[in-house]
Amino acid sequence: MNDSHNQTYYILDLDRTILNTDKAADLMRNAVSWHNTDLASELAQRIEDYTLLGESFSIRDFIVERIGEDGIAEIETKYNELSAAVDVLNPGAQSLLDYLQTKPDAGVGILTFGSPLGQAMKIHAAGLDVLPFLVTGETFKGQQISSWRRDDGLYQLPPELGGGTTNQIVFVDDKPFSFKGLAADCRGYWVKSLYDAGNEKLPSYVQPVENLKDIIALEDTINQQ
Incomplete structure (x- = not known):
């Protein structure tokens, strides 16, 4: 059992928060086109439909349903090659990652909703697998995070996020509903996007921000208090 302890642990969402999901999807479509142009056209339509809703889906699962695990292996290799040549982060x-990783007595990990293999593929291709990550099926991530709170007030991190405990969790996401149920002793940052208007449902301890660099400035202000 990991008995490490952090004063603060930063939990970052993946899609449309730290990852440019649209760019990543375009790269996957290009990788699929290299393998099968008909499948690429079908995939492009599916991506467009979901993008209009501001949602994401498991591209990997979609492909596997049509050509199987053997087929996805070649496409995934091509996808990794294409991703390595560009910056797919927002x-x-x-x-923000550089800032958080140099903060004393702090940890950082990714909490993302979706298909385990599909999300892991995107994380690896983006070079984010240096961070611990947990793929969840819980849309209300705030509730999930709050469930880690122990009777002594510390948060017990799941093994996928490195285990150990932390005094406080700072949660960053692009979906307002993701903060539902987030405990009041946490801190949140809602990264505004084109797909989610309004912040009336956010608790007072969740701060709307225009971009990820705003978080650095706000955290610096808090640390100086």
Whole structure:
């Protein structure tokens, strides 16, 4: 059992928060086109439908349903090659990660909703697998995070996020509903997107931000208090 302890643990969402999901989807479509143009056209339509809703789906699962695990292996290799040549992170994501990883007595990990294999594929291709990550089926991540709170007030992190305990969790996501149930002793940042308007349902301890670099400035202000 990991008995490590952090003063603060930062939990970052993946899709449309630190990852440019649209760019990642375009790269996967290109990788599929290299393998099968008909499948690429079908995939492009599915991506367009979900993008209009501001949602994401498991591209990997979609492909496997049609050509099987043997077929996805070649496509995944091509996808990794294409991703390595471009920056698939959202603006400010790398700066935020660099900032958090140099903070004393702090940890950082990814909590993402979706298909385990599909999300792991995107995380690996983006070079984010240096961070611990947990793929969840819980849309209300705030409730899930709050369930980790122990009777002594500490948060017991799941093994996928490194285990150990933390005094406080800071949660970053692009969906307002993701913060539902987040405990009041946590801190949240809602990264505004084109797909989610309004913040009337956010609790007072969740701060709307325009971009990821805003979080760095706000955290610096808090640390100086």
